[in-house]
Amino acid sequence: MKKVVIEPVSRVEGHGKVTLHVDDDGQVQEARLHIVEFRGFERFIEGRPYWELPLVVQRLCGICPVSHHLAAGKAIDQIAGVSQLSAPAEKLRRLMHWGQTLQSHALHFFHLASPDLLFGMQSEVEKRNVVAVIEAYPDIALKGVKLRKYGQDIIKAISGKKVHGIAAIPGGMNRALKPEEIRTLKEPLNDIIAWSKDAVDIARSLYEQNQPFNANFASLSTPYLSLVSSNGDWEIYDGNMRIKEPNGDIFKDQYPCSEYFNLINEQVKNWSYMKFPFLVEKGTEQGWYRVGPLARVNNCDRFSTPLAEAARQQFMAQSSYGLPHATLAYHWARMIEVLHCAEAIQDILNDNDLTSEDLKRDGQRQATGIGVIEAPRGTLFHHYEVNEDDQVTMANLIVSTTSNNRAMNESIRKVANDHLSGQTLTPELLNLVEVAIRAYDPCLSCATHAMGKMPLQVELLNQQGQQLDKITRSHTGEIA
Amino acid sequence: MLKGDTESKIKLLVYGIGNASRGDDALGPELLARLKQHMLNNQQDANNLFQITLEEAFQLQPEHIYDFEHQDMILFLDADARFSEGTCFTKISGNSLAMKQAYVSHALPPEQLLAMHESLTDEETPPAFALSMGAQHMELEEGLSEQAKTNLAEAEQLLLTLLNSSLDQWQTQATI
Numbered sequence: 324m325k326k327v328v329i330e331p332v333s334r335v336e337g338h339g340k341v342t343l344h345v346d347d348d349g350q351v352q353e354a355r356l357h358i359v360e361f362r363g364f365e366r367f368i369e370g371r372p373y374w375e376l377p378l379v380v381q382r383l384c385g386i387c388p389v390s391h392h393l394a395a396g397k398a399i400d401q402i403a404g405v406s407q408l409s410a411p412a413e414k415l416r417r418l419m420h421w422g423q424t425l426q427s428h429a430l431h432f433f434h435l436a437s438p439d440l441l442f443g444m445q446s447e448v449e450k451r452n453v454v455a456v457i458e459a460y461p462d463i464a465l466k467g468v469k470l471r472k473y474g475q476d477i478i479k480a481i482s483g484k485k486v487h488g489i490a491a492i493p494g495g496m497n498r499a500l501k502p503e504e505i506r507t508l509k510e511p512l513n514d515i516i517a518w519s520k521d522a523v524d525i526a527r528s529l530y531e532q533n534q535p536f537n538a539n540f541a542s543l544s545t546p547y548l549s550l551v552s553s554n555g556d557w558e559i560y561d562g563n564m565r566i567k568e569p570n571g572d573i574f575k576d577q578y579p580c581s582e583y584f585n586l587i588n589e590q591v592k593n594w595s596y597m598k599f600p601f602l603v604e605k606g607t608e609q610g611w612y613r614v615g616p617l618a619r620v621n622n623c624d625r626f627s628t629p630l631a632e633a634a635r636q637q638f639m640a641q642s643s644y645g646l647p648h649a650t651l652a653y654h655w656a657r658m659i660e661v662l663h664c665a666e667a668i669q670d671i672l673n674d675n676d677l678t679s680e681d682l683k684r685d686g687q688r689q690a691t692g693i694g695v696i697e698a699p700r701g702t703l704f705h706h707y708e709v710n711e712d713d714q715v716t717m718a719n720l721i722v723s724t725t726s727n728n729r730a731m732n733e734s735i736r737k738v739a740n741d742h743l744s745g746q747t748l749t750p751e752l753l754n755l756v757e758v759a760i761r762a763y764d765p766c767l768s769c770a771t772h773a774m775g776k777m778p779l780q781v782e783l784l785n786q787q788g789q790q791l792d793k794i795t796r797s798h799t800g801e802i803a
Numbered sequence: 804m805l806k807g808d809t810e811s812k813i814k815l816l817v818y819g820i821g822n823a824s825r826g827d828d829a830l831g832p833e834l835l836a837r838l839k840q841h842m843l844n845n846q847q848d849a850n851n852l853f854q855i856t857l858e859e860a861f862q863l864q865p866e867h868i869y870d871f872e873h874q875d876m877i878l879f880l881d882a883d884a885r886f887s888e889g890t891c892f893t894k895i896s897g898n899s900l901a902m903k904q905a906y907v908s909h910a911l912p913p914e915q916l917l918a919m920h921e922s923l924t925d926e927e928t929p930p931a932f933a934l935s936m937g938a939q940h941m942e943l944e945e946g947l948s949e950q951a952k953t954n955l956a957e958a959e960q961l962l963l964t965l966l967n968s969s970l971d972q973w974q975t976q977a978t979i
Contacts, residue, residue: 363943367824382824383943385861385910426866434865453915457922465923472866486861 341756341781343739345791351743354736356728356760358597368718373402373692373709377491380705383720386766388486389423389478390698393560394705396491397694402709403493404686411679412495417560418671419481419490420696421664424559425519426474427699428616428657428664431764432522433467436654439758440529445751463525466518470661473515477668480504495683505672512669516630519658519665523634526658530651538641539741541650541734541759544569545611546602547618548726550697553577555624557631557663559697565622566602566612570645574602580695583704589721600726611729614701615763616656621646628670631663650734653762698723700764724765734759746783748794750802753781812854813970816874816929818867818913819859820881827938827951830882830958832859834936837959853966862910868920876970877931879913880958882938887950890958891935892965894977897921897928930970932977934958 340357364383371379376395381388393416400408408416438452441460457464475485480500482488489497530537551565552558564578564586578586589598590607601610612618620639626632638655641647671677694705701723708717738759742752783791795803819835821828839857858870871877883891897917911919913933921928936954947955965973 367943379824382822385822388861430864454918454922457919461923468865468868468919468923471864472869475864475866486859 341735343735343743343781343783344786345743345746345783346786349743349745351736351739354732354739355594356731356735357595358724358765364720364722365718368707368720369715371715372713373399373707373715374493374713376705376707376715378487378489381487384722384766387423387427387698387700389419389482390696390703391705392482393420393491394694394696394698394703395707397561397696398692398705398707399491399493399694400495401692401694402689402707404689405494405684406686407684408495409679409681409684411499411676412682412684413560414671414674414676415481415496415500415682416491418668418677419478420560421668421671422474422477422481424474424699425661425664425668426471426478428661429467429470429474429522431699432526432654432657432661433464433470435764436761437463437467439754439761440526440654443533444755444758466521469511470515470518470522473511474664477508480508492683494685497682499680499682500677502678505677508668509672512665512672516662516665516669519662520630522658523655523662526655527634527637530649530655534641537651538649540755541738541762542648543613543650543730543733543737544645544648545613545730546574546605547621547646548602548612548614548702549619549622550580550695550702551576551623557619557623557626557635557660559619561696564695564702567622567646569648571621580704581693583693583695584706584719587721589725595728597725597728598721599729600721601729611733612726613730614723614726615653615699616660617647617650617653618701619697620656620659626659626663628663628666630666631659634659634662650759650762653764657764700724700766701726722766724763727763727765731760731763731765734762743783746791748781748783748792750794753794753796753802756781813852814856814873814875815853816856816858816870816877818863818870818877818879819857820861820863820879822861824943824945826940826942826944826946827884827936827948828882828941829945829947830936830938830951830955831880833947833955834880834934834958834962835859837955838962841963851967852969855966863913863916864911865916865919867911867916868924871920871924871929872926874929876973877917877929878965879931879933880962881913881933881935882941882951883935884938884941887937887939888954889937890954890961891933891937892961892977893933893935894974895931895933932973934962934965 342355343351344353346352376399377392380391380395383391434453437456441456479485482490546566546568548564548566550558550562552562563580565576566574568574586603587600588603589600591598601607602612620635626635638659690708692707696703703723704721706719707715710716735756738755742755780795782793785791817835817838819831821831823829823832835857895914897914897920917928917931936958938951940948
């Protein structure tokens, strides 16, 4: 078997390396996305007092600190013996999470994905970057920045700070919103909803403009895992798990998050720091699944807000049989979620509970806590065990990028098989591989940002492990 | 956010960038914390030239362009893994080259943020400088490496000197 290596993946968080293993017939038998940053999470957490967790886990990821904060918050609620928050506390957490999802999706779509979508994957490399978007579509770029800022404003209002804020505490929330803060957040909401609707229209029309190519590109027929509410609504803060088969049949429904370890196991491979989760009943080869916006939109029965629900119905209508499986449809699904978050934020900002001081519940101390939420990139599991001295003795985290690990590898393999010509790696192939990975919006670095740390590489290897070709894009964008 | 005391001074926005739990990546926030402490300890005689606003971020993101409003100057404090020893003080600007080069991450380098400000707002982009500190270890762990502590001390001295220097002197000291 021969091997092709692509490194590094640009506009994907962190730095990575892709190896393509080809057989004697030139078919890519296996693609491996090597990610070096996912290590040490559990070691970082173990030994700390449990009540510190919502604060310290924010440092795991510079992209979605709020997701880690709230997942840890849910886990320590259970350790504090609280199974049901007060209504005001839960509403504040939901508002914070909608703000987080809105800003995260906006950043990804407008800043990272839109160059590929607006200019096309085959356009010249120099054009596929955010500067070109700003030059050609300044209105779109500015809307993206403002959506992002609005989500951040919500997070800051609730947690008190842009970073390292304290919102979730054991059994509740740290503070309520003030009426003047709510008034300020309400002011731009009509624009936020209008821009979110525009974003759905942009994502949908870009997808439909080249539907045959986009539907096939990096497409995989997989099961989907996500949370849903008790009545099957789209849900990102609470609820239970639903898994759908590729044809849309339900494999598991209302599966309790507290028993996730009976549903999912993780396979370790000697070439990757990142594990490979799989559904226990289906086994390692058949049990891999996808999470994130596409999974959530495919799995839910409905959105609870009218504009997002209308957009969902239009989205689902693209597939006459089974579920939409196009990897590039992640972008479209992502923008539907932005629209729902904007609508949900508008609704909840009219709720008087947001200013209530009934924020904390108490209970009988427990030894275990499992917090599961939907982070922007997919289902996020935080599982802790603590001793009598309140120290964490066991931590298990399954982050959403890990759940999509196998899927990213399979999408790369499909792209390479569809577009690799001979034994030569081209900048065009490098970019197509990046586009496939980017659709999942993986977060590879989890919080280092420093200059000089962000490159990616692709390598082609034969069956003997000999390198046939290699292509690298440096952190400054140069290809070598 | 901590502000200096008068409106007549040069408005300086100081950004400390980094993650306190990522080894030497903590250099930016650490230097920012030292500056904050210095300002609290020296309310009467410090910062004669500048009205300072302090901001901290894990990573720079597009919405940070709105922090530039009403600022006269910007200073970014950051770890830099391209060198391990010492500090580097540079004048930086947003230009299209910087933007084209910097598309590899969710995070933005300062040059790209400045360029986005220039392109997306009607305001004049303030002059900007970067004080970078050499960094080596950025694994998920707490605490600076010994070399990073040395670099931090050097950067602190330079920063305090700069805060008693005019804009012309900043320009003279900076490499381009």
